[in-house]
Amino acid sequence: MTKKSIKEGRKGIGLGATSAVAWGVDTVIIGVIIASTPFKEAVMLAPIIAAFMHDFFSSIWISLLMIIKGEFLNVLKLYKTKSGAILVLGALSGGPLAMSFYFLGIQYAGVTYAASIASIFPGIGAVLAFFFLKEKMNRRTWSGVVLSIIGVIVLAYVPTKFDTESTFFIGILFALGAAIFWGLEGVIGAWGMRGKDVVPLYAINIRQMTSALSYAIILVPLLHGYPLVFEAATSDIVWLIVIAGFLGTANYSLYYSSINLIGAARGQSLNNTYVFWAILTEIVFIGTRVNFQFVIGAIIVLIGSILVSGNIKK
Incomplete structure (x- = not known):
C-alpha cells in the first residue's frame, strides 16, 4: 500500500469520526x-416539518x-x-423515505425501540456494500460493525413497558424500513461517487437539494404542513x-467524503x-446524568469504531 493510500485511509477515518460529532450535536439541537x-x-x-426545514437550510x-x-x-x-x-x-432513500419510516416507527413503537432498531443501518449497509460494491470486509471489520451496532443499542435503549399490541410490531417494521433505507443511502452514495466527475461536495449538494425538494413538493403539501412551516420561519426558533442546517451540511460533507475514501461499510x-456524541452533548449542556449504561455503551461503541477502522496498511 502506498503512502498516499495510507494517508487517504487515515483521512477517511478522521472524517467519518468527525461527521459523527456534527450529527450528534445536530440531533440534540x-x-x-x-x-x-x-x-x-x-x-x-x-418532526417531518422540522426535517424539511433542516434539509432546506442545509x-x-x-x-x-x-x-x-x-x-x-x-x-x-x-x-x-x-x-x-x-x-x-x-x-x-436517505431523505424522505428513511425519515418518514423512522418517524412512523416512533409513532407506533415509541422513540426507544424505533431508535434502537434503526441504528442497525451500518450492518445493513456493510452487507449491501459487500455484495453490490464488492468491498472487502475481514473478520475484524465485521466484528467492529457488530460491536458498533450493539453499543449504539445499549446507549439508546431505555427499558419501557413492552406492549404486544399490533401497532407496536407495525412500528418495529417501520423502524426496520428506516434502517434499510439509510443503509441503502450509504451504498448508493458510494456507487454514485465512483463517477470520474463526482466529488463528495457535489454529491452532498445533490443530496440535500433533492431531499428538500421532495419534502417541499410532495410530503409537506400532502400533510398540509405549510402553515406550520411559515409559522416556524417567522419565529425566533428559525435561527x-x-x-442545525449548517451542522447537517457539515455532517453529510464529512460523511460522504469518508465513504468515498474508506468505503460505505466503514x-x-x-x-x-x-x-x-448526542448523549455526551446532553450531559455537558443539558445536565443529563451519567449512568453505568452510558459508560458501557460508550466503551463498546469506541471499541467497535477502532475495529472498523482496521489496519490501514492492510
Missing part, C-alpha cells in the same frame, strides 16, 4: 427545536459554498449524468434551525457513533 414553540403544539407533524448552505467556489453549475450539470441519477436515488459505522 433538533430535539430542542421540536420541543419549542410552534413545533411542540403540533406533535405528529412537527441545501442553502451547501449551495452557497458551491456558488462561492464557482462550482454550482457543475453540480447542476451532474444531474444530467448517470452518476447524478444514482445520487438522486440515494438522496430519496436555531439555520444552525464510513457508516463511524458515522453511527453519533449516538454517543
